[in-house]
Amino acid sequence: SYVLTQSPSVSVAPGQTAKITCGGNNIGHKPVQWYQQKPGQAPVLVIYDDSGRPSGIPDRFSGSNSGNTATLTISRVDAGDEADYYCQVWDSTSDHYVFGAGAKVTVL
Amino acid sequence: EVQLVESGGREVRPGGSLRLSCEASGIKFDDYGMHWVRQSPGKGLEWVAGINWNGGRIGYADSVKGRCTISRDNAKTSLYLQMDSLRAEDTALYFCAGARGYTSPLSAWGHGTLVTVSS
Numbered sequence: 380s381y382v383l384t385q386s387p388s389v390s391v392a393p394g395q396t397a398k399i400t401c402g403g404n405n406i407g408h409k410p411v412q413w414y415q416q417k418p419g420q421a422p423v424l425v426i427y428d429d430s431g432r433p434s435g436i437p438d439r440f441s442g443s444n445s446g447n448t449a450t451l452t453i454s455r456v457d458a459g460d461e462a463d464y465y466c467q468v469w470d471s472t473s474d475h476y477v478f479g480a481g482a483k484v485t486v487l
Numbered sequence: 488e489v490q491l492v493e494s495g496g497r498e499v500r501p502g503g504s505l506r507l508s509c510e511a512s513g514i515k516f517d518d519y520g521m522h523w524v525r526q527s528p529g530k531g532l533e534w535v536a537g538i539n540w541n542g543g544r545i546g547y548a549d550s551v552k553g554r555c556t557i558s559r560d561n562a563k564t565s566l567y568l569q570m571d572s573l574r575a576e577d578t579a580l581y582f583c584a585g586a587r588g589y590t591s592p593l594s595a596w597g598h599g600t601l602v603t604v605s606s
Contacts, residue, residue, distance in 0.1 A: 423596070467593075
């Protein structure tokens with residue numbers, strides 16, 4: 380089955396930029412979603428179809444996807460961005476949603 | 488406002504059964520593919536099962552195939568997950584999630600219902 384590989388954690392100072400990567404075989408050919416999950420809360424969709432932003436998500440969140448790596452970029456990070464972030468694709472071979480293991484963003 | 492409210496989670500013995508429910512409001516329910524996603528304590532997200540708008544397309548994760556049945560009642564704007572032959576590894580917070588299209592991004596989430604399988 381399709382596997383997504385995320386770096387486990389990222390630490391960033393307030394005001395700086397956080398980049399979270401999600402690796403998968405030819406992931407550039409698949410639409411990628413990103414979800415933010417804060418402690419004790421449900422996940423929230425922050426990026427869809429590689430780079431789309433749902434209503435209400437700040438433009439500090441952006442996404443890209445090419446080759447074997449998708450990237451979520453959070454600009455001008457603030458304390459409220461501290462959360463786990465999960466990438467996700469639909470694997471047409473298995474007919475399943477697939478999630479990455481998640482990456483914890485810590486704001487220093 | 489979109490609301491998905493799960494219920495039915497509780498502690499159950501290994502080998503037991505449970506039926507989870509998810510009631511939706513604030514969305515046109517039959518426009519949405521609906522899914523169950525779980526999260527074991529301290530772990531990541533795992534897709535469990537999904538059903539398209541009319542029940543004509545259904546899928547299960549390998550970890551639950553043969554033990555779980557997903558269903559929906561559009562008249563009651565509700566989603567269900569019947570879980571049988573429960574195992575300790577099924578212990579998790581179970582989220583109901585909606586997508587505008589069976590394979591689309593999961594744009595609506597409930598807050599989850601906790602299932603604990605323990606002897």
